[in-house]
Amino acid sequence: MRGRAALHACVEWLRSGPVSTVFAVLVLAGWDFQRSAVAETPAGDESGILVRLLPSGSVSPCYFAAVVVLVLAVGIWAERRLGSLRYAIIGVIGHTASIVLVTLVSRALAHTPVEWFRVFAETPSSSVGAWLFATGVAAAGLTEGVMRRRVILLVGVYLAVMVTCAGEARDFEHLVAVGIGLVAGRMIGGPIPKRRVGSRLEAREFIVTGIVAIIAASVISMRAEYFIGPLASVRYLFEASITPEQIDAVCASGTEAACQRAEALSRSTSLGSIIRLAMPWLVQLSFLPGLRRGRQAAAIGTVLLQAYILLRSAIAAATISGLYRYWDESGAVLGLDPAVGPGLQLFVPIIIPLLVIAVVVWKWKLFPVRPVAGWYRRLTLLVFSGVVLGAVVAVAAGLLLRSHLGETPTVGRLVWDYIIHIVPGLRLLSPVGPLTADDAFGRFALDLGTLVPWAVIVVVALRAVTRGVVESSEQTAVPYRDILRRVGAGTLGWMTTWKDNSVWISGSGRAGIAFRGRDGAALTVTDPAASPEELSDVMDEFSRWAVRQGLVPIFYSVHDAAADVARSWGWSCVPVATETVVDLGQVEFKGKAFQDVRTAANRAKKEGVEAEWMTWESAPLAIRDQIEAISQHWAEQKPLPEMGFTLGGVAELDDPEVRLLVAVDEDRTVHGVTSWMPVYEDGEVIGLTLDFMRRRDGGFRPVMEFLIARAIISAQDEGLRVLSLSGAPLVTEADEPGMIHSVLAALSARLEPVYGFNSLYAFKHKFQPRTETMWLAVPEVADLARAARAVSHAYLPNLSVRDTVRLGSELLRSSKD
Numbered sequence: 085m086r087g088r089a090a091l092h093a094c095v096e097w098l099r100s101g102p103v104s105t106v107f108a109v110l111v112l113a114g115w116d117f118q119r120s121a122v123a124e125t126p127a128g129d130e131s132g133i134l135v136r137l138l139p140s141g142s143v144s145p146c147y148f149a150a151v152v153v154l155v156l157a158v159g160i161w162a163e164r165r166l167g168s169l170r171y172a173i174i175g176v177i178g179h180t181a182s183i184v185l186v187t188l189v190s191r192a193l194a195h196t197p198v199e200w201f202r203v204f205a206e207t208p209s210s211s212v213g214a215w216l217f218a219t220g221v222a223a224a225g226l227t228e229g230v231m232r233r234r235v236i237l238l239v240g241v242y243l244a245v246m247v248t249c250a251g252e253a254r255d256f257e258h259l260v261a262v263g264i265g266l267v268a269g270r271m272i273g274g275p276i277p278k279r280r281v282g283s284r285l286e287a288r289e290f291i292v293t294g295i296v297a298i299i300a301a302s303v304i305s306m307r308a309e310y311f312i313g314p315l316a317s318v319r320y321l322f323e324a325s326i327t328p329e330q331i332d333a334v335c336a337s338g339t340e341a342a343c344q345r346a347e348a349l350s351r352s353t354s355l356g357s358i359i360r361l362a363m364p365w366l367v368q369l370s371f372l373p374g375l376r377r378g379r380q381a382a383a384i385g386t387v388l389l390q391a392y393i394l395l396r397s398a399i400a401a402a403t404i405s406g407l408y409r410y411w412d413e414s415g416a417v418l419g420l421d422p423a424v425g426p427g428l429q430l431f432v433p434i435i436i437p438l439l440v441i442a443v444v445v446w447k448w449k450l451f452p453v454r455p456v457a458g459w460y461r462r463l464t465l466l467v468f469s470g471v472v473l474g475a476v477v478a479v480a481a482g483l484l485l486r487s488h489l490g491e492t493p494t495v496g497r498l499v500w501d502y503i504i505h506i507v508p509g510l511r512l513l514s515p516v517g518p519l520t521a522d523d524a525f526g527r528f529a530l531d532l533g534t535l536v537p538w539a540v541i542v543v544v545a546l547r548a549v550t551r552g553v554v555e556s557s558e559q560t561a562v563p564y565r566d567i568l569r570r571v572g573a574g575t576l577g578w579m580t581t582w583k584d585n586s587v588w589i590s591g592s593g594r595a596g597i598a599f600r601g602r603d604g605a606a607l608t609v610t611d612p613a614a615s616p617e618e619l620s621d622v623m624d625e626f627s628r629w630a631v632r633q634g635l636v637p638i639f640y641s642v643h644d645a646a647a648d649v650a651r652s653w654g655w656s657c658v659p660v661a662t663e664t665v666v667d668l669g670q671v672e673f674k675g676k677a678f679q680d681v682r683t684a685a686n687r688a689k690k691e692g693v694e695a696e697w698m699t700w701e702s703a704p705l706a707i708r709d710q711i712e713a714i715s716q717h718w719a720e721q722k723p724l725p726e727m728g729f730t731l732g733g734v735a736e737l738d739d740p741e742v743r744l745l746v747a748v749d750e751d752r753t754v755h756g757v758t759s760w761m762p763v764y765e766d767g768e769v770i771g772l773t774l775d776f777m778r779r780r781d782g783g784f785r786p787v788m789e790f791l792i793a794r795a796i797i798s799a800q801d802e803g804l805r806v807l808s809l810s811g812a813p814l815v816t817e818a819d820e821p822g823m824i825h826s827v828l829a830a831l832s833a834r835l836e837p838v839y840g841f842n843s844l845y846a847f848k849h850k851f852q853p854r855t856e857t858m859w860l861a862v863p864e865v866a867d868l869a870r871a872a873r874a875v876s877h878a879y880l881p882n883l884s885v886r887d888t889v890r891l892g893s894e895l896l897r898s899s900k901d
Contacts, residue, residue: 135898161220165223166272176215213258225268294440363539371385378634394434466540474537546774568596572763573614580597580610580613582609643663645854665806668804668805681851688786692750747784770805
């Protein structure tokens, strides 16, 4: 059955893309003909442009198979979105225009003195690639924002690497085809809607993507001898390999300059030296998370690092160019031929760090998040310590392996050799040449110490740019609790005052939002403290502020009003919990529906259990001790630590505005306790919200029914309007079809044996409440993974490996039951 279903799905997929299916058949049919009759077509030949749609030259069956798979996968995917007619038109135009344009340019440049341009005209042209790039990018332009940007970024990285490294005609044809596809996608799909808060994040992503492409191109070019692109000349800095015997032969020629250059080149092409030369790019990779989050420290580090790379590349280019230009009898020993030297291409790597510096400085406003006070001073101290540690390692390794060096070194000689290899250009100016090694062990000893400072910088950079502290906004002169009392923040608003939350205050000072800044997200705690009239503006202002801080704004556990605002912006909203609310005024525990509640009240009266209101401060010490003991015992029965964030513990009881309703018997034994947070609106308390619930093992069994019923009656007698029984996480009645909703339902079912969310939800329905859906709102679907990570860390910030193992064991055991 499964095989028949898979076959049926494949047939339906092929039927949905008739043009691509016919195209794939032509590729298969033309295999033998192309191998025997058509030679590989160079860029300068404009004959048979449409024939070039089929792979040409002597190619392997695996290559043809890959082409067919791409046509049937990418091609049909694009055809389904564009329609067959548009797909064919865009494919033909993209293929033809890219080949014609690149052919004309290559002919014009073939007569220039630049070697790359002459070789470029002889490189192979594109086959099916231009067609697929044009149609694929055009189809991506019709998808939602996340898919569109991800496809364009991935294609951009690939083309940036291929154009700068390989540098062949087909790579530039693919680049032109992508441009045609972008234009076609815009013409068909219309203008791209502007992201409400994501423009800064998108700009940072493009900068980070560009740097990643540069790093990838540089690394690939180190060893790709057949590449001819602009960055291919990077390999000239690494490819030479000179043995000690060759150095002796060069030095015996009597030319001191050639001897020094040969020794320098030997040290610069060893494995350790290659790793050392690549370390700055590793440091740059460690800066990328900070750049994406708007960290100013990462931007400063990038500028300084690229300046170092610029200086080092300029010195290396001048040195290598001098080796190729210096021609005497030593040239034969080194195997250097000026006729095939790198020429001006060698200076291309100098331009790259200049461009990176220019872009970062130009877009400096994208990186406003400053490090905490004193961070730069600590950074300087740590880097200096790394340099000193490197010197110690260099001296120790040199003395330990001194028998493998060309001379017996002293401590001072080893320190000086270490210094001239970590300071760019100093080796060329030094009157004393670098130490030489007799074998691999000697080279290891000389290179080991120079790697230590870079390793320290990598570690420091990662900590600095990924663990930035998000502080409260500047308007802290306006007390957040005053705002909360004045305008309210929904039924769960009081939990925003808990100590682990940061606070943002609007520019007007009339609204505020509590949030957790971690994992690259600004995770809000329930609804904003804002009037209904200002809700949209406050959410927008906070979202833009979060983006400036390098954080993704995520609104968690918000009610319908805030979710509707987010939807109007085009955000994605997912139901994450259901709140149960009792409207006060005419509540009477009569009828069959309240049988359990009346039974609990009657049993409490018979057993002498009474409910008493108090605060943590006013509670007798004996009562507080019992509450702490009950709570501790309850937590010990759980496979995980006590959860926080929107679930209060004993610490949250110590608040003069939080009421405790405690069930005690005639002996003052506590059987159960509940806490109730105030709900404010227009400066008045209009309701209460249940938070803390604990019962004594072996005590009065229906104590929770008894306490909640007493709280409802007391609040109603007080004239309050609403009593919230709080939310049940991962339990939702919202009709939200889709994979995400299914995943949340499955997760809720799997966690039920551990946390009992569904059981808690069913228990609260004993009081016949109405329900309100609580939502998670994110700018894009792609942000849901970040939101899940931020929420899990907020609830369990100190989850250990042991706790994780306990949770896994409990889930495994429950799944078997």
